Amino acid sequence: MNHQAADRSGRGLDVRGSGPCAVADAVCREQQERAARISRHFERAREWGAVEDAECLHRAEKNSQ
Template sequence: MSVTQVDIDDDALERATTLARVRTTKEAVNLALRFYVEQQERATRISRHFERAREWGAVEDAERLHHAEKHSR
């Protein structure tokens, strides 16, 4: 763990600690950092899956099917 001094938005910190039901600034900041990292990692995995699906032609097939269903209504 590193010790760092930062200016934190007091309103955002209060809201985060309330929503997350944590008691300390450290808990809130660590939770926010983990949440951010997990979101970015998830987005990267999803992007990789879409790229693979595009290579297989699955994305275009799904778009064609959606377009056909939309215009058949």
């Protein structure tokens, strides 16, 4: 049995069971995984100082207007 459905990006979602609840659960898992990836990305950016640099740049641009 195929347990996959496509998300908006065309990637497969792991769908266990059938019906709208199974698809909703798969979408929820995908969203949680995406949020975790984004969170990890921002953590790495903080470690590199990129977030602080962006905040300084934003303040400078805002103050120059």
